[in-house]
Amino acid sequence: MSPRKGNLMGVREDVKILDATIRDGGLCNNFEFTDEFVTELYKANVKAGIDYMEFGYKSSTAMFDESKFGKWKFCKEEDIRKIVGDNPSDMKISVMADVGRCDYKTDFLKKSESVIDMVRVACYIHQIPAAAEMVEHFHDLGYETACNIMAVSQANSDTLMQALDMLAHTNVDVIYLVDSYGSLYPENASDLAQKYIAAVEGTGKSIGFHAHNNQNLAFANTIETMSYGVSYLDATVQGMGRGAGNCSTELLLGFLKNPKYNLYHILKFIEKHVQALKAEGVVWGYDLQYMLTGQLNRHPREAIDYTNDGRADISEFYKTLLDNH
Amino acid sequence: MSPRKGNLMGVREDVKILDATIRDGGLCNNFEFTDEFVTELYKANVKAGIDYMEFGYKSSTAMFDESKFGKWKFCKEEDIRKIVGDNPSDMKISVMADVGRCDYKTDFLKKSESVIDMVRVACYIHQIPAAAEMVEHFHDLGYETACNIMAVSQANSDTLMQALDMLAHTNVDVIYLVDSYGSLYPENASDLAQKYIAAVEGTGKSIGFHAHNNQNLAFANTIETMSYGVSYLDATVQGMGRGAGNCSTELLLGFLKNPKYNLYHILKFIEKHVQALKAEGVVWGYDLQYMLTGQLNRHPREAIDYTNDGRADISEFYKTLLDNH
Numbered sequence: 193m194s195p196r197k198g199n200l201m202g203v204r205e206d207v208k209i210l211d212a213t214i215r216d217g218g219l220c221n222n223f224e225f226t227d228e229f230v231t232e233l234y235k236a237n238v239k240a241g242i243d244y245m246e247f248g249y250k251s252s253t254a255m256f257d258e259s260k261f262g263k264w265k266f267c268k269e270e271d272i273r274k275i276v277g278d279n280p281s282d283m284k285i286s287v288m289a290d291v292g293r294c295d296y297k298t299d300f301l302k303k304s305e306s307v308i309d310m311v312r313v314a315c316y317i318h319q320i321p322a323a324a325e326m327v328e329h330f331h332d333l334g335y336e337t338a339c340n341i342m343a344v345s346q347a348n349s350d351t352l353m354q355a356l357d358m359l360a361h362t363n364v365d366v367i368y369l370v371d372s373y374g375s376l377y378p379e380n381a382s383d384l385a386q387k388y389i390a391a392v393e394g395t396g397k398s399i400g401f402h403a404h405n406n407q408n409l410a411f412a413n414t415i416e417t418m419s420y421g422v423s424y425l426d427a428t429v430q431g432m433g434r435g436a437g438n439c440s441t442e443l444l445l446g447f448l449k450n451p452k453y454n455l456y457h458i459l460k461f462i463e464k465h466v467q468a469l470k471a472e473g474v475v476w477g478y479d480l481q482y483m484l485t486g487q488l489n490r491h492p493r494e495a496i497d498y499t500n501d502g503r504a505d506i507s508e509f510y511k512t513l514l515d516n517h
Numbered sequence: 518m519s520p521r522k523g524n525l526m527g528v529r530e531d532v533k534i535l536d537a538t539i540r541d542g543g544l545c546n547n548f549e550f551t552d553e554f555v556t557e558l559y560k561a562n563v564k565a566g567i568d569y570m571e572f573g574y575k576s577s578t579a580m581f582d583e584s585k586f587g588k589w590k591f592c593k594e595e596d597i598r599k600i601v602g603d604n605p606s607d608m609k610i611s612v613m614a615d616v617g618r619c620d621y622k623t624d625f626l627k628k629s630e631s632v633i634d635m636v637r638v639a640c641y642i643h644q645i646p647a648a649a650e651m652v653e654h655f656h657d658l659g660y661e662t663a664c665n666i667m668a669v670s671q672a673n674s675d676t677l678m679q680a681l682d683m684l685a686h687t688n689v690d691v692i693y694l695v696d697s698y699g700s701l702y703p704e705n706a707s708d709l710a711q712k713y714i715a716a717v718e719g720t721g722k723s724i725g726f727h728a729h730n731n732q733n734l735a736f737a738n739t740i741e742t743m744s745y746g747v748s749y750l751d752a753t754v755q756g757m758g759r760g761a762g763n764c765s766t767e768l769l770l771g772f773l774k775n776p777k778y779n780l781y782h783i784l785k786f787i788e789k790h791v792q793a794l795k796a797e798g799v800v801w802g803y804d805l806q807y808m809l810t811g812q813l814n815r816h817p818r819e820a821i822d823y824t825n826d827g828r829a830d831i832s833e834f835y836k837t838l839l840d841n842h
Contacts, residue, residue, distance in 0.1 A: 196704075200702060200704055200705065377525060377740065377772065378703060378737055378740070378741060379521075379525055379744060380525065405733075407736065407768055407771070407772075408730075408733055408735075408736050408737070408765070408768060408803075409736065409737055410733075411732065411733050411734065411737075412703055412733070412734055412736075412737030412738075412741075413737075415702065415703070416703060416737075419704060440733070442805065442808065443732055443733060443808060446732070446808065446809075446812035447702065447732075447812075455835070456832060456835060456836070459805065459831050459832040459835050460832040462805070462831065463829065463830065463831050463832050467829060480767065480784065480787070483767065483768060483771065484771075487771035487772075504788065504792065505788060506784050506787065506788050507781060507784040507785040507788050510780070510781060510784050511781070
């Protein structure tokens, strides 16, 4: 087993926090954030020392009707620039591109013409060849690139090793371990993280972790994988994200010892803007229905339906999940 | 570093779950549970395979006015028997006795005359000699005994080692690592757990863990310490407990692979009884104010006041905590 990297008192200069609030949180409110919310989050993130802020998806306007979603499902250059100008801060800007749902050949400027710094390609494991092609395209345009392999808790170990080997031979900068179903325990997550780290050894690539909070383990798994050498950590304010949500920025900032991070500005943002969003009825976070889909290692869609239907018969829901297992 | 004990698929026969809902949860509602609630929890715990159920504190009636608290602050023999009769189940019954707040020489029957199986002595580290005296008294009466050393995250390491050595020479059956302030990270918790385990090696004694959820780590720390050999695990339904609450029984039952455990009955109980308690306004669970006292390794009293005062100015609260640090 690899030794842990660093200790609880030290600073790991390689660690980067990526704020995914607008992107993953957008799945809770159809990406309909006000410009004020996004602008204030941008300012708070800069003051808090956050390393990357993800603005949303670059989705195909041919596949998705723009009138039916907020603009952060499309992340047009002019919309991002309306918030950040030329982004005079040290914080980098990322967007996500889903394999099969993005017109990547036409919708991205050259990096030299764009305020975007990093493109993260999200894929399922059978889409790795398509993801690799997109990664090379974005790399050639001049962007930093990441590849987020989703739903690996259901992937065969051999297949996963092949996928990691393929990606290790691309120009991708960061490969993300993604706990899509919130089903990983810290021991699973750290075992997998060590496999990812071993797969890119000597390539100069980094490993990231994206958690889901189904079993209240998003933060625990994030710091556990980090302790074994994962360095790109996804977080969102108050854990905002689909279903049970993600690792909370405020928990992570309280843990990390790098003096460049400052929790106060995130608390101030939560107080003024996130609480208002919750008061408007936007719902996310740990709850029993998400715990159950996490425990059973399955997609949260049934738990999301349970939530949307306002159900409270959790024992019946559990029986149904067991029937459909 | 000690190896982990067992693996994620196996059954650890030494593991015992202790339901502390009435005892730690009683701190949220002044111990004013209805008999129906306690009876139904007892039945649910028996069906779910829970190993111990703690009914509350054995507090001194000379020090505390019985008219001002629910009966589970006192745990009289007749009150427990009203719920469990002679307890014909396999589940054992425990009560907690606080050093300095319990008339232990007069208020306990011999075990042969009592339905109580285990007495857990709770103390701060400077009270270890008093705790040891109580442990021996309860042992002589015929009870299983435990000693819960609270607030160890603020204790000096050498003092803690001396305390563990003293307890290792008593007749205590279980020594509990207690994360009173919810300030431990999994790496801290597992390091401490390994020290506790080493201190009792060869004595036949067991180590337990009692978590608090200030940093959303109650469940993570519980299973992490367990993986290194901790075997007595405290849990409460929906994490009910003072402030940020405890490790949730339902999360733990989803994790443990022993077929004797059955999650369904706990979900049914939550659905019928715990949700009603929440609807009545009893409040507990992870929230920003508890996160902050956990991050700063201090008693949650200021966070409890913040909650009771209905405050929402979390950034001001944070500044005040830093001022008083």
